[in-house]
Every structure is written in C-alpha cells, then in structure tokens.
Amino acid sequence: xxxxxxxxxxxxxxxxxxxxxxxxxxxxxxxxxxxxxxxxxxxxxxxxxxxxxxxxxxxxxxxxxxxxxxxxxxxxxxxxxxxxxxxxxxxxxxxxxxxxxxxxxxxxxxxxxxxxxxxxxxxxxxxxxxxxxxxxxxxxxxxxxxxxxxxxxxxxxxxxxxxxxxxxxxxxxxxxxxxxxxxxxxxxxxxxxxxxxxxxxxxxxxxxxxxxxxxxxxxxxxxxxxxxxxxxxxxxxxxxxxxxxxxxxxxxxxxxxxxxxxxxxxxxxxxxxxxxxxxxxxxxxxxxxxxxxxxxxxxxxxxxxxxxxxxxxxxxxxxxxxxxxxxxxxxxxxx
Numbered sequence: 001x002x003x004x005x006x007x008x009x010x011x012x013x014x015x016x017x018x019x020x021x022x023x024x025x026x027x028x029x030x031x032x033x034x035x036x037x038x039x040x041x042x043x044x045x046x047x048x049x050x051x052x053x054x055x056x057x058x059x060x061x062x063x064x065x066x067x068x069x070x071x072x073x074x075x076x077x078x079x080x081x082x083x084x085x086x087x088x089x090x091x092x093x094x095x096x097x098x099x100x101x102x103x104x105x106x107x108x109x110x111x112x113x114x115x116x117x118x119x120x121x122x123x124x125x126x127x128x129x130x131x132x133x134x135x136x137x138x139x140x141x142x143x144x145x146x147x148x149x150x151x152x153x154x155x156x157x158x159x160x161x162x163x164x165x166x167x168x169x170x171x172x173x174x175x176x177x178x179x180x181x182x183x184x185x186x187x188x189x190x191x192x193x194x195x196x197x198x199x200x201x202x203x204x205x206x207x208x209x210x211x212x213x214x215x216x217x218x219x220x221x222x223x224x225x226x227x228x229x230x231x232x233x234x235x236x237x238x239x240x241x242x243x244x245x246x247x248x249x250x251x252x253x254x255x256x257x258x259x260x261x262x263x264x265x266x267x268x269x270x271x272x273x274x275x276x277x278x279x280x281x282x283x284x285x286x287x288x289x290x291x292x293x294x295x296x297x298x299x300x301x302x303x304x305x306x307x308x309x310x311x312x313x314x315x316x317x318x319x320x321x322x323x324x325x326x327x328x329x330x331x332x333x334x335x
Contacts, residue, residue: 042328049324055317063123070117075103077121078282081112089299097302105306109296115306121284122307125273126314129199130266136204138258141211146250148212149219150242160216163209171206172271178202179277192279199272203265211257218250252329259322263315270311286311 043049062069070077084098085091090110092098097106097115105116148159179195186194222228223246231241272278273287281288289307297304 039328043324046324046327048320049327052317052320052322052324055313056321059123059314059317060127062120063127066120066124070120073104073117073120075114075117077113077117077284079113081107081114084112085110091296091299097300099302106300106302108292108303109300115289115303118284118289119286119306119310122286122289122310123314125196125279125283125285126266126269126287126311129196129203129269130262132200133203133207133265134258134261136200137207137261138211138254140205140208142215142247142250142254144208145212145215146219146242146246149216150223150238150246156216159212163212166206166209169206171202172268174206175199175202175272176275176277179272192283195277195279199269199278203268207261207265211254211261214253214257215250218253219246222246222249256322256326256329259318259325263318263322266311266314266318 043053081103084093084103084107086093092107092109092112094100098112099106103114103116105114105119107114108118144159144163148156175198179198182194182198184190184194187197189197223241228241228245231245236245269278270285270287270290273285274291276291278287279285286307290304290311293300293303293307
C-alpha cells in the first residue's frame, strides 16, 4: 500500500480573539430583556401601530404649535375674507370651495375664514378635551377601582353601585343641560374656556367607571397572588402592597385603556360642539365646523369634508396605536 500524498494536519487552535468573540456571542444569546424592551420590540414590528403613533405625534405637535404654523401659513383663523365670497349665493368663489395657493383648503361660506387655519386651531380643542378628560377618568378610576378590589366588603359594594349608577346615567343629556346653564365667567375663566373646563370635568367624571371596573377586576385577581401573600407574610402594610405590589402591575392595562379612551372623548367633544353646547364662536372646533357646514354640504362639500376627515384620521390613528400598545403589553403574546 502506498502512503497518502498528504498527512492530515491537526486542527488549528482558536485564537484568543476568536474565543472572546464566541464568549460575547454566548453572552448576547442569554442576555435578558426588560418588560419595557420586550413591549417596544413588539410595537416596532407592528407597522400599523407605528403609523398611528406617528400620526398622533404629528397631531399633538400641530395642536401645540397651531399659532406658529398659522403665522407661517400666513392666515388667521378669525379673519374674514368677504371678497372671496359670492354675494349672491354666499359660497366661496372658484372651485373646491375657494382652494388656492393662498387658501390651501378653501374658505368658509358667508364670511370667508380660512379653513386650514381653523382646522389647525380646532385640533387644539379636540386634543385638549380628549387628553385631559382621559387623565381625570384614569385618576378617579384607578384610585377607586383599586380600593374597591383590594378592600372588598362594604367599600367594594359602595363603589360598585356608584359605578353602576354612572354607567346608566345619560351622559350626553347631562352635559347639554349643564353647559346650557353655566355662567359666562367662572373660576377666572370666561367664554369658551368655561365650556372646555366643564366638558373636561364632566366627560372625565362619567368616564372613570369604565376604567374603574377594569382596575377593580384586575385587583381582585392579583390580591391573592403569591407575591402579595409573600409581602403580607413579611409584614408589609396595606398601602405598601397597594402602591408597591399591585399598582405597578396595573400600569399596562391602564395605559392600554387610556389610549382607547382618548378617541372616544374626542368624538364626544365633537358631538357636543356639533350640537351647539361646545366651545363658543369664534373659537374653532371640528364639531362646530361640521355643524355649520351642514347647510352648505351640497354647494360647498369641501367645508364638510375637511373637518370630517380630520376627526376620522385622528380617531383612527389613536385606535390603531391603542391596538398596537395592547398587543405589545400583552404578557401572553409571542416574544
């Protein structure tokens, strides 16, 4: 037999750099992730939710910077342009409701106020009422819901019956009746500011039972968990368990429900302004613009389309973002 042409060579030993790289890879493979990081990674994979979040962010920026944007645009929301209105039909001259390079979305019938500028300012009222009334509802609902679920007994019975009564109360009719009898000046506020303040309080007050029920149910299921029993066995008091053990675990459902509550509040504000019990003219509001546009929907459809599309996009963006946040914070979701 002949010897092989080449003797088998011994495998080269890994260098120190290769061993360090392999160790680094191994560490990365077993590196843990926080719950916030897991939720963010899930949310980034949801393109619809991210799109909704971007639109929500843009809307908030537009609402905050409405005076600056209107100044850059070169139009004031309250300035009349009667020269752009047909004196015979009281409708804007030109096509598409007077759309031009100066007035991007046209002008209002009768007075000729710029629609784009009024839409910018209308975002401030809708988002202000939507956010602040949601905060009122979340604070009341969280505090009363966690108290009812944790203490039980007569505390739970009283709070639950109050929630049942508020859920059965005709919220819209009550707000209409209340705003109708409100004075023009109150607590240093006047005009539309009084109505905005009242809408925030009333919408938030009638909204807390919804989140209160969610928090109460979650608290009932968590108060008998092992980590709560362990805290009790170590001598932890009631308030320590409430604020250190239960409340942190309620953050996820509270955030999710808040994102779903804001668009509902925006629609409620639009409905009240549409019915004439929202902000007073000349303060701009999307619901008020829709109410005025009803008389001109056939001769000037742009006046109806613009505020309607603004409400639709806002509510849709919040709902898409809320659905994404709910899926991202779901502990049973895939990681």
